[in-house]
Amino acid sequence: MVTDRVGDFIIRLQNAAAIGKSEVAVAYSAHLTAIAKKLKELGFLTHVEVKTKEGEEMKKTLVVALAYDEHGHAHLRGVKRISKPGRRLYSPFTAAHRVKGGTGARILSSSAGIISDAEARKNRFGGEELFEIW
Numbered sequence: 001m002v003t004d005r006v007g008d009f010i011i012r013l014q015n016a017a018a019i020g021k022s023e024v025a026v027a028y029s030a031h032l033t034a035i036a037k038k039l040k041e042l043g044f045l046t047h048v049e050v051k052t053k054e055g056e057e058m059k060k061t062l063v064v065a066l067a068y069d070e071h072g073h074a075h076l077r078g079v080k081r082i083s084k085p086g087r088r089l090y091s092p093f094t095a096a097h098r099v100k101g102g103t104g105a106r107i108l109s110s111s112a113g114i115i116s117d118a119e120a121r122k123n124r125f126g127g128e129e130l131f132e133i134w
Contacts, residue, residue: 003085005029009036010079010131013044017066017074025051028060034114035107035130036064042105042116043067044076044133082106082129089129096120096129104134 002008009032016024026032028050036048047065052058067075083089091108096117099106106117110127120126 002027004081005032006035006130007081007084010081010133013039013064013066013076014079017076020072020074021066022068023063023065025061025063028062031109031114032062036062038107038114038116039064039133042133076133078134080132082131090127091129092126093120093124096126099132100134104132106132 005027009026012024012026016022033048033050036045039045040048044067045064046067047063049063051061051063053061069075096106096108098104099117106120107130108115108117108120108125108127109130110120110125112123112125114130115123115125115127
């Protein structure tokens with residue numbers, strides 16, 4: 001059983017990018033699906049799909065495909081978890097700075113849903129800082 005689903009998800013993405021794997025499958029949650037869709041918008045993922053397994057219970061799995069460039073290098077180069085289950089960190093929109101000179105993004109969970117640092121500054125939303133990705 002995983003206690004930090006977001007941390008597990010982003011580390012799985014980082015490990016898959018490091019070995020050149022094309023897809024990652026994790027247990028479904030609506031929160032992770034929203035994060036995956038935001039990463040797709042930012043260009044780190046190419047495909048987000050929810051698959052359903054039939055059996056004793058209906059089990060859902062979130063399957064995402066990593067984005068690679070024409071040379072076979074993953075667009076995802078690193079991640080850093082900010083807010084953790086033992087220490088939640090919240091910030092106003094003024095603290096949502098650019099990551100790695102604008103090549104990365106900081107993902108926040110706000111009342112408007114999952115947003116990036118650029119959207120937080122533009123729409124003046126603060127929230128829980130989930131992680132940085134570059």
